Amino acid sequence: MNADPGAGRAHGGGAAGAHAAEDARADPADVRKAVLASAMGNCIEWFDFGVFSAGVITSIIGTVFFPDGESGGATLRSFALIAAAFLARPFGGLVFGPMGDRLGRKRVLATTIILMSGATFLIGVLPGYGTIGIAAPLLLLAVRLVQGFSTGGEYGGAATMIAEYAPTHRRGFYGSFLELGTLTGYVGGAGLVLLVDVLLGDERMHAWGWRLPFLLALPLGLVGLYVRTRIEDTPAFQAMEQAGTKARSPLRETLARNWRTILMLIGIVFLLNVADYTLLTFMPSYLTDNLEIEDVTAQLITIGVEAAMIVVIVPLGALSDRVGRKPLLIAAAVGYLLLSYPAFALMQTERAAGVVAGYAIIGGLLVLMLAVIGATFPAMFPTRVRYGAFAIGYNISTSLFGGTAAVLVGSLIEVTGSRSVPAYYLILAALVALVPILKLRETAGVPIEKAGIEDAPDPVTAGAGAR
Numbered sequence: 004m005n006a007d008p009g010a011g012r013a014h015g016g017g018a019a020g021a022h023a024a025e026d027a028r029a030d031p032a033d034v035r036k037a038v039l040a041s042a043m044g045n046c047i048e049w050f051d052f053g054v055f056s057a058g059v060i061t062s063i064i065g066t067v068f069f070p071d072g073e074s075g076g077a078t079l080r081s082f083a084l085i086a087a088a089f090l091a092r093p094f095g096g097l098v099f100g101p102m103g104d105r106l107g108r109k110r111v112l113a114t115t116i117i118l119m120s121g122a123t124f125l126i127g128v129l130p131g132y133g134t135i136g137i138a139a140p141l142l143l144l145a146v147r148l149v150q151g152f153s154t155g156g157e158y159g160g161a162a163t164m165i166a167e168y169a170p171t172h173r174r175g176f177y178g179s180f181l182e183l184g185t186l187t188g189y190v191g192g193a194g195l196v197l198l199v200d201v202l203l204g205d206e207r208m209h210a211w212g213w214r215l216p217f218l219l220a221l222p223l224g225l226v227g228l229y230v231r232t233r234i235e236d237t238p239a240f241q242a243m244e245q246a247g248t249k250a251r252s253p254l255r256e257t258l259a260r261n262w263r264t265i266l267m268l269i270g271i272v273f274l275l276n277v278a279d280y281t282l283l284t285f286m287p288s289y290l291t292d293n294l295e296i297e298d299v300t301a302q303l304i305t306i307g308v309e310a311a312m313i314v315v316i317v318p319l320g321a322l323s324d325r326v327g328r329k330p331l332l333i334a335a336a337v338g339y340l341l342l343s344y345p346a347f348a349l350m351q352t353e354r355a356a357g358v359v360a361g362y363a364i365i366g367g368l369l370v371l372m373l374a375v376i377g378a379t380f381p382a383m384f385p386t387r388v389r390y391g392a393f394a395i396g397y398n399i400s401t402s403l404f405g406g407t408a409a410v411l412v413g414s415l416i417e418v419t420g421s422r423s424v425p426a427y428y429l430i431l432a433a434l435v436a437l438v439p440i441l442k443l444r445e446t447a448g449v450p451i452e453k454a455g456i457e458d459a460p461d462p463v464t465a466g467a468g469a470r
Contacts, residue, residue: 036234037168038177041161042184043227044116047220048154049185051123052284053192054216055085059200059298061288063213067131068139082410085284087144088151089406092398095155100394101253103160107236107244108167108390112160113228118153120224122146127217151406159381159394166381167237167389171450172324178377179320183313185373189283190309192216197302239386239451250387257388257395264383264455267439268396274336274429274436275376276405278369281425283309285409286362293422294353304359308366312373319374327447328375332440335371339433342368347426365429382446382454389455404432 054060061081069080095115103111125146132139162181169177195216203212235241243249250256257265290301323331342364349361384392408428415424446454 040231045184046188049188050192053189086406088147091151092155095152096394096398099156100391103390104253115157122150123220127214167239174378175323176321181377182373265396269400270439272400274432277432280408312370328379336437338368343426343429385455
């Protein structure tokens, strides 16, 4: 990890500066507003995924915006659109990340949330292939690319915002709310699709009802924008700005001095994304297309597992403030190594109990990671380049391994005929991620101003992680 040359001066130097910054972050009202403002964006992003990846929506999207095809082909076309959006994410990270280090977290996050919600809204009003022909999939692709570009700047900034506001000894607790937004958005999107499908019936759902969940994204985005305009920028950024120690060229400094840590982040996020997008975007269709479970039942199983994850994610985040982030990350990686195949074997029994149990194993291991990444990843980098370094590394990995997970796994199942392909991919990702996880420095108990600095105290030897 790399030294932050402005860290000491930005906060008055030494312990006094660190305590002053800690006091600023400890204001409960400010922390709550920052957490809400940050989690709202993640909620909207994953609301879109919850809608788009619902089994009934994936098949409808594939037929509305493309020429007629078989149901399986329609689903894969929808997954390909999900993957295409991820191509734009690294570019969004390259643009918005360094911009957030130069202009501030608040300004950039106000831009990304309106772009995300506006693009999702547009999907609900686009005409289909039967109306405008080949222009329909091209317009849908363009909208998805805008979504991916804006999302590339969203997550890194939202995590940075919470990490730089949260008190040191509760950074895991508050950081977990970021992924609480993920799960809530996903469950909200998938639940809304299920409700609309049940109320309208198959014919009206295919005719126009599928558009309704997408339309809700715009008012959600406007609420999120309002919340974000009501907060100040983070104490860490303000202190750095007042001290005049911002990086002159954040992108250049990010790539020149932090590339090793970025590579570590990419490796960890490999497992996170394969697990995340397999569970949240691929599994609903896996249950219906490969295990022949009825749409509504598949959605209820998915929503039930996600709801259970919502219940435990914040307590797990709080636990990481006491025991550290690494134990939970190691447990998740080892768990995927050992339990992925048995979990999918249970699901392939096609008995209700086996399907739920297998799905719950995959979700339970994922929530161990989700609970701590909001506190772990920002603390890997110094304040001067935190937003940009996080956004670039995270989105490169997400583009390569997250957006492609559903279409890759789905295609391999069709080619090989093996329904265990998702398990093999999870095992591979766990093997890759375990190396950087083991090398990762524990940052529980380390003030955010000192996070990412080579000579910061080790909380394990200092006893800070046990607070």
